[in-house]
């Protein structure tokens with residue numbers, strides 16, 4: 488189902504190495520960690536398991552490991568995981584890394600205190616996205632928290648998709664308009680309205696703790712790219 492994505496990312500990591508993705512953590516992820524986990528004392532953090540799905544070359548997960556949490560990262564791309572191993576070495580920290588598909592994770596039920604998705608599950612089409620959220624629910628402990636930084640349908644890349652085709656209501660086939668941010672991402676790219684994302688999570692009995700929008704402009708404010716920043720707890724708050 489995700490061969491095109493895997494091929495594209497394998498090539499991107501092979502060609503660009505650490506320049507393919509971020510080296511420092513996403514700011515919204517830092518806020519999420521601060522809200523939920525930084526108040527936990529340093530000697531208790533090793534008992535908190537946190538998974539990043541689609542961890543890429545490790546730009547986020549090294550920070551989670553460095554802060555003393557029991558960090559896990561998975562990615563579809565073996566090249567990404569090789570780079571992430573090097574990134575963790577650079578920072579002198581350890582993490583459990585593996586090549587896995589986020590839709591069919593090889594982890595026990597109720598295993599993680601938190602699962603984070605930083606601009607990764609958008610690579611799944613609508614059907615894959617539904618599988619993914621069920622998997623997130625399965626691997627999270629009751630009361631565990633899910634965090635996602637995800638493209639919103641308010642983005643010009645979605646409303647003005649150029650020659651790209653719709654794969655389903657939420658997903659375009661590629662980013663083909665040359666002045667779009669992420670132009671050349673030649674794989675499925677999915678977008679959601681914040682309300683749609685909230686509804687998908689509440690229908691799986693998650694409780695929404697935070698649901699925000701973040702807008703970034705490009706090309707001297709001619710192009711908008713909007714993100715859903717969402718945090719949800721498995722079960723009641």
Ligand SMILES: C[S@@+](CC[C@H](N)C(=O)[O-])C[C@H]1O[C@@H](n2cnc3c(N)ncnc32)[C@H](O)[C@@H]1O
Nearest residue numbers: 496508541542543562563564588589605607610
């Ligand atoms: C835009 S990158 C983001 C990487 C990282 N989260 C970051 O913020 O630097 C998206 C990542 O998701 C991974 N990915 C896409 N589909 C996946 C899937 N089905 N299972 C696991 N990883 C996937 C890609 O290989 C890629 O490394």
